[in-house]
Amino acid sequence: GENVEQHPSTLSVQEGDSAVIKCTYSDSASNYFPWYKQELGKGPQLIIDIRSNVGEKKDQRIAVTLNKTAKHFSLHITETQPEDSAVYFCAARKGGGGSQGNLIFGKGTKLSVKP
Amino acid sequence: DTEVTQTPKHLVMGMTNKKSLKCEQHMGHRAMYWYKQKAKKPPELMFVYSYEKLSINESVPSRFSPECPNSSLLNLHLHALQPEDSALYLCASSQGSGSFGETQYFGPGTRLLVL
Numbered sequence: 001g002e003n004v005e006q007h008p009s010t011l012s013v014q015e016g017d018s019a020v021i022k023c024t025y026s027d028s029a030s031n032y033f034p035w036y037k038q039e040l041g042k043g044p045q046l047i048i049d050i051r052s053n054v055g056e057k058k059d060q061r062i063a064v065t066l067n068k069t070a071k072h073f074s075l076h077i078t079e080t081q082p083e084d085s086a087v088y089f090c091a092a093r094k095g096g097g098g099s100q101g102n103l104i105f106g107k108g109t110k111l112s113v114k115p
Numbered sequence: 116d117t118e119v120t121q122t123p124k125h126l127v128m129g130m131t132n133k134k135s136l137k138c139e140q141h142m143g144h145r146a147m148y149w150y151k152q153k154a155k156k157p158p159e160l161m162f163v164y165s166y167e168k169l170s171i172n173e174s175v176p177s178r179f180s181p182e183c184p185n186s187s188l189l190n191l192h193l194h195a196l197q198p199e200d201s202a203l204y205l206c207a208s209s210q211g212s213g214s215f216g217e218t219q220y221f222g223p224g225t226r227l228l229v230l
Contacts, residue, residue, distance in 0.1 A: 034218065043119075043205050043221040044158065089157050093217075102171070103219060105157035 002027040004092050006106025013080050014114055021109045023090035024072040030092040033073045034103070035064060039086045047088075048075070080113045087111070118142075119222035121206050127228045130196060136225045138189040138206030147189040148219065149181060150205040158205055158221075164189060165211070196229045203227070 003026040031052035036044035050057045050064045066073040090106040119140045146165045150158035163171035164183040180192040206222040
């Protein structure tokens with residue numbers, strides 16, 4: 001089955017710096033890769049996603065890149081702010097019904113942005 | 116609007132109690148999910164409902180009983196739980212349950228403590 005590895009597990013940056021979180025997946029049939037931000041005591045919030053027919057997607061300070069050949073995708077946050085501090089989860093999913101369509105999550109990255 | 120609501124926010128129950136968690140979405144989504152999340156871990160899939168029918172049960176103990184009364188509502192009935200069942204229970208929904216690029220939106224969760 002699919003396996004998603006996420007690194008680093010913790011990341012501390014200075015306000016205004018960039019942050020990069022990387023994920024690798026094992027199943028080449030995976031075609032959808034969302035990123036979720038989870039603040040303390042809240043549910044995961046979708047911040048950006050990318051599908052396998054696209055190599056890069058950007059939304060203001062957040063961007064995601066996908067390298068299908070290497071089977072890895074990354075989250076880039078520029079000009080970080082203290083409110084970006086949270087746990088970030090990457091995930092991967094194949095198309096199709098049944099359990100094939102399940103989201104497989106990475107273990108999460110705790111991002112701390114120091115003012 | 117991408118809102119999934121969950122009640123209650125917090126729940127404390129004894130091992131002999133019966134309680135229910137509720138989830139609601141009004142996005143017209145036809146797939147709904149229950150996840151369990153332990154501290155510092157990613158969400159773990161428990162159940163998937165697709166078009167109001169249970170399509171996936173990830174070998175969850177029978178003390179957890181899901182119910183989907185209609186396309187907007189999802190319940191999780193709890194009975195005879197164990198202290199190790201204490202966790203954040205998350206509900207999510209998506210347009211479908213297996214097609215290419217289905218985005219899942221999560222609710223804020225119910226924090227459950229079993230004494």
